[in-house]
Amino acid sequence: MKHEGYAGICACCFEPVRQGEEYRFPGSSATFHARCVELYPNSYSVKKERHKAELRAIASVK
Incomplete structure (x- = not known):
């Protein structure tokens, strides 16, 4: 169930993340x-997630 005005649940603190306050590492779906x-x-x-983003960046260069 998606709530209006929220981007998802924070993978660090497990609290709702309002749209505009979110951060996603490049290529990640974790909020x-x-x-x-x-x-x-x-x-x-x-x-x-930072490590996975670094691996994706390395893989895209090759």
Whole structure:
């Protein structure tokens, strides 16, 4: 069920993310609060998505 005005659930803090406050790593479908990515750069989900984005970038260069 999708709610109007929300982009999804933050993969870091598991709270709803309003549209305009979201952050997605390139090529990822995981939604984060922009502030969660800044405040918790070493959280498991942020590091995992950052690593996957880096691998996608390397693969696209080859």
